[in-house]
Amino acid sequence: MSTAAVPATKRGVKAGKPVKSQRTKAEARLGWMLAGPAFVVMLAVTAYPIAQATFDSLFSYRLTTPDEREFIFLDNYLLLFSDWTFWRAFLVTLLITLVTVAIELVLGFALALVMHRALKALRGALRTAILVPYAIITVVSAFAWYFMFDINSGFVNNWFSWVPGISADLDWFGNTWTALSIIMAAEIWKTTPFIALLLLAGLAQVPGELVEAAKVDGATRSQQFTRVIIPNMKAAIMVAVLFRALDAFRIFDSVFVMTGGDQNTEVLALLAYRQSISRLEIGLGSAVSVVLFACVLLMCFIAVKLFKVDLASGTDQSQAKAKKGGAEQ
């Protein structure tokens, strides 16, 4: 059943390409003339800085004393890896990534199913509503959640004072675990819609006949779900999870706004910011940046190699795939 997951590639066939005889050198030249500027700009704004950061990370380099810049090879990294501050930031980032992505996947699936099954009249309203968290500025979302729970202005303590453990003088941002919970709640609220929309698109690609056939064969609802629907949208799930995981790992805004990294809630991106921008330790800050970048690369690598996430699916090989019968996944 898992081989029947590729109905959407049909689209690629319809968009007829010019026949082979029309392909000329001029076309290649035109292609690069049109695509070249975008390509060059993209590289200039990312590849160059990351190369520079890698270079800077090998130096002991403070902007306050630029003349004392000195090549120290991997000492910045050794310093990082032997410092609990770094590992704490790493673990906090990892925890936030794992917890938020897991909850978002479940919640996003629920939202996607609701939208998928909803009556036509409701679908538009539901979709508009869940786009609001997606489109809102992350900093605004962080402030909204912060003010709700803040010990001075928040109403949560007041509303939920009947819950054991919550009282008027509970300072949510004065403790690691409560602070992290609110940070994660804000992240989950803001980004679940994105996952839900990707999953909804995946749901729409599950062939209706398959579900019908399973029904005829006497499959229960949960069997239809776990045996037919989920295997057939594995690709969509994987892409959604990977994108969100990579995004969650870069978390910065919410932590900056809510705790500023206090109460042991500092994440990797905030550590890099604090070293480079606040303390002007360009060398050490660059090292944190490079490590963060390496982590993201590693996650990508694992996803693509181990879980065979095909991020480029639906691009230019869609036609080739369709020709091969679309059995690639």
Place this chain on the structure above:
Amino acid sequence: MNPKTKSRLGWTVVTVLVLGYSLFPVAAIFATSFKTPGDLGNQTFLPTSWTWQNYEMIFVGDAQGLFLSALRNSIGIALIATFIAVVLATLCAYAIARLDFPGKRIILGAALAVSIFPVISVVTPLFNLWRTIGLYDTWPGLIIPYLSLTLPISIWTLSAFFRQIPWDLEQAAQVDGATQWQAFRKAIVPLAAPGVFTTAILAFFIAWNDFVYGISLTSTEAARPVPAALAFFTGASQFEEPTGAISAAAIVVTIPVVVLVLLFQRRIVSGLTQGAVKG
């Protein structure tokens, strides 16, 4: 209860739940933005008396200098970054969807790689370089790095959109004697415009949302965008928290986004999902 009423009731409950989920935090900060300073500490959801005081503070009062310049910076920088990205990406996506040339996959791969790039990783070297060459705390100093946010998504979304265009029209125009460029401009641009427009909205959202670049590469009102400015608000006195002013400013910058979502939700959804999930 018959099944029909039951299902209708079920859907009503579900809809209310989803609406509550999406709108509750926004409603909370909306209510906060209308509170008087006295109300801010009383731990209730709604203000006891509604006031425009906080809005006055950010538009004509003490926080005016901070907020209005930030608003101008945000709108200007995000629009320019969006415009440049969409122009470059339109040409690029056209070539990818339409022409056959070596290196197509490399370009798409690069766009993907840039879109997952941790922003903070490029901030340190840019911070250093911008200070040296005088781009620190200027509009171009933000517009250039914003392209790393707006370009990749524009290329992916537009490539997906352009694949669905009936390109036969272009061939027909070429048969009628138009050059490839003319065919592109006259036959395809009108069809491609909705996709380009949707892409522009998505790119704008991303630029509008940025915080890391905004807070790292600016230091004054000259270029600081709204999300970064929100973190710099101060209360009327040093003993007062700027909760009211921040809430009001937050609502002001959220309104355009909500309006765009309300007007174009169908297109935004198709744009968001096309680039990422295609089986």
